[in-house]
Amino acid sequence: MGPVIEARGLTHEYPDGTTALRDVTVTIEAGERVAVIGANGSGKSTLQHVLGGLVEPTAGTVEYVGETADAEAVRDRLGVLLQDPDDYLFNTTVREDIEYGPAQLGMSRQAATQRVAHLAAELGLESLLDRPPFRLSGGEKQRAAVASVLAFEPAVLLLDEPFGAVDAGYRERILELVTGHEGTVVLFTPSVDAVPEIADRVLVVGQDGSIAADGPVRDVLTDTTLLRDNGLRPPATVQLFEGILDVDDVPLTVSEARAHLLDQTR
Ligand SMILES: Nc1ncnc2c1ncn2[C@@H]1O[C@H](COP(=O)(O)OP(=O)(O)OP(=O)(O)O)[C@@H](O)[C@H]1O
Ligand SMILES: [Mg+2]
Incomplete structure (x- = not known):
């Protein structure tokens, strides 16, 4: 199918001098299921922001490749779920947050309403749709944020720890929605727990912000020395x-x- 995101030589230094990414070169192929794992502070969220086009790296390039030559159109099809749901929910009600993406992308009113109803049912949000997002519990906020990113059916999902705050039942629902997603999925997570269920390929971000490993899920997750050396539990x-x-x-x-x-x- 070919690549959707090609990143070369990414280095990112924050204004205070913290280097969060070091010479990261990675290609994400269309339809791939990739997990990016690494210890706290290794640079996963920074990599997500850079691959999602939210942050300009201090060095290196990110190229979006698609069936269309229009890089902006490809970028519109990226679903970038931020780690903190509070950074993701910004409308007056949960319903408006979920409808926002479909509206931006010009989905018909009817299709958008159906999409909201489907996701609200899947993620137990029906009775919460008219509430302001800041009046939700932590897990409810996370479910609302996941619904908002899935609502516009992005071709490429970049999900930063979408299960952190949800209970076992909703973890399963989110797993099903993500594995059932037709398209490319990149999951960023500090724990390996959901990785075998979602990913075929795993990238390990080392504590210095470089890529310590990139390989098939079995090779990486059975390499206990590699995982422990990089602050991860097998x-x-x-x-x-x-x-x-x-x-x-x-x-x-x-x-x-x-x-x-x-x-x-x-
Ligand atoms: N806005 C910022 N300014 C300065 N340093 C930052 C900023 N955001 C992140 N960092 C630093 O960059 C490094 C990478 O942070 P990042 O958030 O990418 O890590 P992470 O792998 O996502 O961690 P976690 O597992 O805790 O989510 C850390 O050392 C962090 O302290
Ligand atoms: Mg993070």
Whole structure:
């Protein structure tokens, strides 16, 4: 399908002299499912802002490639969910926040209304639609922010920790919505928990803001030394089966581990 985002030699230094990204070169292919993992302060959100076109890097380039030659049109199709829902919700009501993206992109009134109803039902927001976003609980705000970014069906989703504040039930709903999304997904997260369920490819941002690893999900998540060296905890199932099973057989999720154990006891 070809690349959608091509970033070369990205370095970003904040005005106070903090270097958050160091020489990051990464290509995101259309339809790919990528997780960007790294410790707190490693530079994930900075990378998201730069790839999403919200922050101009101090060095390097980001190119948007699409079926259309118009880079601006491609950028309009980016859904950039910021880490803090308060930075994402800015309208008078939750409904207006969810309708904002569809309206900006010229979706018909009828299609937008249907989209809002669908997402509100999926994310348990129906009784909250007429409330100001600042009068929501933390998890409700996160659900409203996720609904707002999914509402305009962006071709490329750049999601910064979309599960941090939600309970187990809504985590599953958001996972389903994200995995069911037709398009490219890049998830930025400090924990590996949702990574095997969402991603095929994993990028590790090192504590110095450079890319410490970039590879298939199994290769990265079973490399416990790499993960620990970069301030990350390997998946619980990898910790459990490390040294017991071959790397190729180590389960990455609880359901894989269960299937393995059931197989053994049969
Ligand atoms: N506006 C800013 N001004 C100065 N430094 C900043 C600013 N925003 C972030 N930083 C610094 O840049 C580095 C990378 O921050 P960033 O927010 O990208 O990390 P992160 O990987 O997203 O962390 P977390 O897991 O906590 O979300 C950190 O050292 C942080 O303190
Ligand atoms: Mg962050």
